[in-house]
Amino acid sequence: MLINRVPRLACRTQLGALIAGSLYLTLSDYALPGLTEPWDPAEEVIVEPLPHLPVIKDLIVDMETFFEDYRAISPVFKPGNPDPSKERLMFPLVVRELEQYTPCILCAACYAACPVNRKNPRYLGPAALAKLYRFRIDPRENQGAERLMTADNPEGWWGCEFHTNCRRVCPKDVPPDKAIGHARQELSRMKKDQNSLGEGQ
């Protein structure tokens, strides 16, 4: 473990297994998990806290703005119908699709690696958008494209420039860029349908 070898360097560590997502940092200007990277002690490396977030001390950053973006997308399950007495049925194929997004540990590595976040602090960022898409494709919600409207603006889906850094740095292989692409297609289709409906009247 790289970080544990550095005495008196304040950082958050909880599990040490890339499960809880508390420790991320940058090495050579690239967001990386702080625990698995092999390190030759003879080699000099530059270790820095995650960018775009205020530093509290050493490698500890204030995650508040990241979680503000998370809260902005209303990250809570909104069932489409009253609770049944048992479980709502879901089919394995749909679950497999959803499980691309549920592994997110909200570690903010994608947020830190995103060039759009760097340019525009108001951009929701990859993690929040991937979370929003996770609720959109949950068949138990049944809200349709309405769910996507929360981020139908330049600070949301339309801010992404598809650098795909988010997918590359994600320790859990979540593909926010894919979610963003699908959401844009769906919104475009919806608007096109609305327009043609409007023209027909």
Add this chain to the structure above:
Amino acid sequence: MSQPAIHEYDAIIIGGGLTGLRAALQISHAGISCAVLSKVHPLRSHSVAAQGGMNASLGNVPGPGGASDSWELHAYDTVKGSDYLADQDAVVSMCREAAATVFELEHMGTVWSRLDDGKIAQRPFGGAGFPRTCYATDRTGHNMLHTLYEQVTNAKIPVYEEFFVTSLITVSGRCTGCTALEIMTGTVHGFPAKVILMATGGFGRIFSRSTNALINTGDGQTLAIHAGAPLKDMEFVQFHPTTLVGTSILISEAARGEGGILLNTSGEQFMARYAPRSLDLAPRDVVARAIEQEIAAGRGFEGGCVHLDIRHLGADRIRERLPGIRQLAMDFAGIDPITESIPVQPGQHYSMGGIDVGIDGKSGLPGLYAAGECACVSVHGANRLGGNSLLETVVFGRLVADAIIRDIGSIPPPAEVLAEAAVQEMNLKIIGILGRTGGVSLFPVLETLKETMSAHFGIFREGTSMEQGLVRIRELRSQFGNVSLSDKETLANLTLIRYLELEYMFTVAEAVALGALDRKESRGSHTRTDYPDRDDNNFLHHSIARMENEQITILHVPVTLGMFDPQERVY
């Protein structure tokens, strides 16, 4: 020194894991003011690391011969797994509530793995007669915790993140609040409250090889016993059979539930000799002992381990059902379980003992409640079954919250002035710690304590060795009095947090040691080479650890039996 920061709520929940968040939701929905205090962001709580699943007799997958599951059968497996030390009324409560609790989480949005018919999938687990463990691939705790955090966020329940609880406030034999250090600023805050719910998890980090998060240091147990609430069955510590060699990272029991087998250097499936019927899916205490015995007999691999082989499951099934453990094996051992066996060894995993509470979560100190791993109801007795821990967190998070909702109307509001005094007292203590110079450094003391616990209170225990271990714990504790910290800052001083945690760990370590010495029998996870048999005549009781004048003494209280009479435990 500035004016103390005082925040008054009716109920304070200490701990932001599954138990704490479930309880907070319930209490908040009842219109009672409450807040969660957590020493880490709630999503970094150790609950997030639970892999395998949550037991409930949904009966979605038929059992052997097409038989159907029931909560009674779940209760039987749990009681047998506990080596008959669990309180059967508590087990009945938990198992009856299990199915409704899984559905409740599903209704809140948890994504569970599914069967082809769309129902929640269930897999076999150790010590269970049915495929009863509901799961979300191999990150069940993660999916559950994110769901509950989403609900808590939506309910706008205040969460004091990275607040480390430093003391409980008591007056006239009642708990009336707590103090907590805001880690990032160094400010001590006071939280006067009518009730405190402790939901702080286990104490695995007092051992050197543990699957637990670094944060699991027994804070809640120590705060409770110092405030006057006894602990129970602290000697029962679970060692998980399969942790990754080198890092002690958990390799879920789900790997064996899906069909994985354990092999020694001869390539033998050795569990056939230890548990002829259940084989690799015997309970954890049985499998952990078997692995240790294989290694001791010279049939282990280099580094003191055996192999867990899941290759025969095939790449597709491994990718679908066990993606997380595959990733962990690749990241931390450089091994792809699709093509190679995983080197595993037992490591500390769970604390069966904890704050002595009844089914309603009431501790021995009025005003203090506890639930989840930090508590001991007891539903796990001398050995917990895999999949029963996640179940316990959410079931008792809700049941204890209901008890608090019932009780809170009759409790008078706490006096704010007491909280202010407690804050001042804690400030002085911290100034004293930071002001100390010279002396010994913290980390060697911490490491030696962990090594002592693993060497003397591990899987196999023996009287003389444990006596030596207890002496060593006490020596280390006196050395601890001379520890001074290199970091003197108040802002984000994580060394100070490690110091305060170590102070807590000594109390827990001593409670484990005294309980283990007192129990002259072998039962469940507690295996004594000098007393190899279970002794129901003398030890079918709970061990209660009480503190008076800083001294811990052990008393005995009877086990609540009921549906199932104690029998010989064979698998």
